[in-house]
Structures are given as C-alpha cells and as structure tokens.
Amino acid sequence: xxxxxxxxxxxxxxxxxxxxxxxxxxxxxxxxxxxxxxxxxxxxxxxxxxxxxxxxxxxxxxxxxxxxxxxxxxxxxxxxxxxxxxxxxxxxxxxxxxxxxxxxxxxxxxxxxxxxxxxxxxxxxxxxxxxxxxxxxxxxxxxxxxxxxxxxxxxxxxxxxxxxxxxxxxxxxxxxxxxxxxxxxxxxxxxx
Numbered sequence: 743x744x745x746x747x748x749x750x751x752x753x754x755x756x757x758x759x760x761x762x763x764x765x766x767x768x769x770x771x772x773x774x775x776x777x778x779x780x781x782x783x784x785x786x787x788x789x790x791x792x793x794x795x796x797x798x799x800x801x802x803x804x805x806x807x808x809x810x811x812x813x814x815x816x817x818x819x820x821x822x823x824x825x826x827x828x829x830x831x832x833x834x835x836x837x838x839x840x841x842x843x844x845x846x847x848x849x850x851x852x853x854x855x856x857x858x859x860x861x862x863x864x865x866x867x868x869x870x871x872x873x874x875x876x877x878x879x880x881x882x883x884x885x886x887x888x889x890x891x892x893x894x895x896x897x898x899x900x901x902x903x904x905x906x907x908x909x910x911x912x913x914x915x916x917x918x919x920x921x922x923x924x925x926x927x928x929x930x931x932x933x934x
Contacts, residue, residue, distance in 0.1 A: 745805045750857035754802050757850050759813035761795035763821030764788075764843065770825025771836045780887070787840075787880050794873050801866055834893050841884030842903040847877040848910035849927035856924050871920045878912045 745751055768788035772781050802809070828836045851874035858866055888894055889905055898904030912926055 743805055745807060745861065747857055747861055750854065750861075751807050753850065753854055753857065754798060754807050755810040755813050757854070758795055758798045758802060758809060759817040760847075760850075761791045761798065762814070763817035763824070764847075765791040765795070766818070766821030767824035767828070767840070767843075770828035771840060773825075774828040774836065775833070783883065787883070790876055790880070794876070797869055797873060801869070834888060834891055834897075837884050837887045838894070838897050838901075838904075841881050841888070842901060842909075844877050844881040844884060845903055845909040848874050848881065848912055850874075851877065852910075852912075852924065852926040856927075859924055867920050867923070871923050874912065874923075874926070875914070875917070878910065878914055881908070881910075882914065 765788050768784050768791065772784040772788065775781050775784065799809070801807075824839075851870045855867060855870045855874075858864070858870075885905065894904050898907060903909060910927055911929060917923075918925060
C-alpha cells in the first residue's frame with residue numbers, strides 16, 4: 743500500500759533520520775559524563791533511539807516510503823556535531839538541549855498517529871504510542887537532572903523549554919489510553 747499523505751511521508755522520513763542524530767548525540771553525551779549511573783542511563787536512551795529508528799523503518803517499509811538521502815546526510819552531520827560538542831560545552835547544556843529535543847520528539851509520534859488516522863489506518867497506534875511515551879520519559883529524565891540548576895530559568899526564558907514549559911501535553915501521571923491518545927499534541931500542532 744502506498745501512502746497518499748505528503749506530511750506523513752515527510753514526518754516518517756525525518757523521524758527515521760533524526761533518531762540517528764539523537765543516538766549519535768547520546769554517544770557523545772554519555773562519553774562526556776563521569777558519573778557511572780548517568781552514563782548508563784544516557785546509553786540506554788541511545789539504545790531506545792536506535793530501536794525507534796528500527797521501528798520507524800519497519801513502518802516505512804510497509805508503505806514503500808523510501809529513506810531520504812537528504813535527511814540521512816543532514817541528521818548524520820547534526821548528530822556528529824552535537825556528539826562532539828558534548829565534550830566542550832560543559833555539563834548543563836547537553837542535559838538541557840537533550841531534554842528540549844526530546845520534548846519536541848514526543849509530538850512527532852502522536853502526529854504520525856493522527857496522520858495515519860486521517861487515512862483510516864489504526865494499525866500503528868500501539869507502537870507510535872509507546873515511542874511517544876518513551877520520548878516523554880527521556881524528556882523527564884533530562885529535566886530532572888537540571889531542574890534545580892541556577893542556569894535553568896535563564897535557558898527556559900531564552901529557549902522556551904524547562905520546568906514550566908514543554909513542547910507537548912503528555913502527562914505521564916495521567917496518561918490517555920492508546921485508543922484516545924491521538925488527542926495528544928493537538929494544541930502543539932495548531933501552534934506549529
């Protein structure tokens with residue numbers, strides 16, 4: 743089956759390549775921290791990103807959606823640059839920007855679900871839900887690491903993400919069930 747939804751195809755291609763960038767970034771992030779527990783947690787997040795990439799590719803394959811060479815190159819470079827920068831920008835910024843990135847990634851998966859629903863396809867609800875929730879867990883992990891740091895209010899004001907602001911409306915304490923989870927990120931979509 744071919745998808746007749748340009749925005750969905752683009753989002754799938756972008757998500758597939760962006761997961762590689764995130765995984766590369768977490769390789770540098772994990773390498774740059776000295777705390778063994780933090781290093782292990784960040785490495786697990788890297789593994790999650792590789793798993794998401796694999797799952798997105800499986801969905802793309804079902805609909806003959808090709809991998810974008812442009813996105814692959816772009817996000818490869820971005821991921822490698824971020825990975826390297828983790829060694830030179832200090833402790834706070836890799837945590838801050840990882841959390842900010844993950845916050846936006848949450849809606850990526852719920853938007854995919856919404857687009858599939860527009861085509862009458864419900865087959866991917868569970869996997870897209872799980873990937874979106876995993877991204878939210880990542881966001882919370884990174885935010886918890888920096889929530890009491892003095893730099894957070896300044897960065898939050900400058901970059902619009904932190905303790906009081908998020909790029910998604912997912913609350914892990916009050917999750918919607920899978921069946922109605924396409925309601926997530928509706929307001930974020932209207933803003934974007």
